[in-house]
Amino acid sequence: MSRIGNNPISIPEGVSIDIQESLIVVKGKLGELTQSFSDVKFEINDGFLTVLNPLKTKESNAKHGLYRALVFNMIEGVTKGFTKELELVGVGYRASNQSQTLDLALGYSHNIIFDIAPEVKVETISEKGKNPIIKLTSFDKQLVGFVAAKIRSFRKPEPYKGKGIRFVGEQIRRKAGKSA
Numbered sequence: 001m002s003r004i005g006n007n008p009i010s011i012p013e014g015v016s017i018d019i020q021e022s023l024i025v026v027k028g029k030l031g032e033l034t035q036s037f038s039d040v041k042f043e044i045n046d047g048f049l050t051v052l053n054p055l056k057t058k059e060s061n062a063k064h065g066l067y068r069a070l071v072f073n074m075i076e077g078v079t080k081g082f083t084k085e086l087e088l089v090g091v092g093y094r095a096s097n098q099s100q101t102l103d104l105a106l107g108y109s110h111n112i113i114f115d116i117a118p119e120v121k122v123e124t125i126s127e128k129g130k131n132p133i134i135k136l137t138s139f140d141k142q143l144v145g146f147v148a149a150k151i152r153s154f155r156k157p158e159p160y161k162g163k164g165i166r167f168v169g170e171q172i173r174r175k176a177g178k179s180a
Helices: 058-079 141-153
Strands: 016-019 023-027 032-036 041-045 048-052 082-089 094-098 101-105 112-115 121-125 133-138 164-167
Touching: 016 041, 023 058, 032 058, 048 058, 058 141, 082 141, 094 121, 133 141, 141 164
Parallel strands: none
Antiparallel strands: 016 023, 023 032, 041 048, 082 133, 082 164, 094 101, 101 112, 121 133
């Protein structure tokens, strides 16, 4: 039995939830998100959303906590939004953006030009003496994580010098170089 799935979710003001047969729609001030579901039921009482598990099978027990977490992230996303920050560590690594197009100079023979989904807002911060930072903001947690992982995959941090694209605050395990 899922302990997370049993916790009720409080619905803040300004958020409307529409539950159809196998689809839940969450609307808020930042946007609208939809999620299909199976094996669980949703119930709204006194400003709280609860996820019910009527089948009690092994598969439905696993989905119970999953859908509770997904709907909680949807509600948090349409009210507050989510932000991911990436840091470019390396000599000559630069980032700039023109609206939804990100231009990255990562030490390759060419710049990488990456078009970002319209739901994600991108901002690049370049201060003298500091590493460039890419800031991604959206109401969809899954989409922000996917875009951040895709940008990070262009130049993953390597363990010897620590160069590459990393999340702000991420600790890279460093290895010692060759011993003579």
